[in-house]
Amino acid sequence: MTQTPDRDTRHNARMARKKDVVDDRIAAAQAERGVLLVNTGNGKGKSSAGFGLVARALGHRMRVGVVQFIKGRSDTGEEAFFRTQPGVAWHVMGEGFTWETQDRARDVATAAAAWAVAREMLQNPEVGLVVLDELNIALKYQYLDVDRVLADLRARPPMQHVVVTGRGAPPALVEAADTVTDMTPVKHAFAAGVKAMSGMEW
Template sequence: MTTPDDTAALNERHRARMERKKAIIDAKIAAADKQIGIIIVNTGNGKGKSSSGFGMAIRALGHGMKVGIVQFIKGAMATGEEQFLRRFPEEVSFHAMGEGYTWETQNRERDIAKAAEAWEQAKRFLADPAIGMVVLDELNIALKYRYLDVENVIADMLERPSMQHVVITGRGAPPELIEIADTVTEMNVVKHAFKAGIAAQAGTEW
């Protein structure tokens, strides 16, 4: 049985532990004071790479920033994020490469031409200081298939306005990109509904 004394002791231990934790966290926050545009990469085989990019886009919108989005590879089918974000044309510029996954087109030269066109759009966002965040969804796939040259892509990114954030998603981020990124997360599958026979459903997967 838990007595009132036990509870009081537990509450006090909790308070003391949280006080120490706060001191550590506050010191870390004080040490990390640089304000600068960062490059974020979401990679790995798990879920959440693109959706996290769109979640950051709405964070940025909530703080009054403008957002530029280019969807590489995807785009044959209008996704939920596209349908929603196209409601705010003053705040979000949305460009979808428009040809679907490369295993759907099966046409390498066409994919390369479309990727180059999408990168031209990305470069316009990366040159525009009025855009606070650029989301380059599935860029890693376009790099993996060598539709775009990683060194050119990196050079264009590093020349962007100093306060602009860039979020890049897709499996298989190339090592050159990981090297120059500020924050890199690997999304790993623990389990996936698809393996259990559940379809890729509206709202969760697209």
């Protein structure tokens, strides 16, 4: 690429101004507490971003708890990998997507059992990060009561981070969260006829 001194000078001046803005914003944000993060939307990356934070937290020597509320399949790479890591408690509580089980009463009972495990993590200040994978699905189908879930989230230790994933996050959860991202699909390989590939989709 051709470099001109003019272009470099303009770029450098623009970046100096940007640095001032960024530095000011960082100086203004000084509160330290656990963050409630929600990854929702119809696109890819909701759960995988949660699993990336598991790695990030482990790198800071935190203890991590994961509860999977919906079990898509039994041979996921993330489960195989993180189960071998010290510091991780990994619980697959769901039995499958709700259109696989086709038994609402059983799904409600399963979700209640999963929440009991999650609640224990949410009461333990030694757990630095709790990932509640696909919890939004259990809330969407009203397998769990959102008010009860929110009460337990609010009562958690002040420095504990929580990640909630799944499509269709309920408005009350979005309201309660610190950070919410909508994973918006632009395009997906599946629509182009590509099979769900290991290492990518599971």
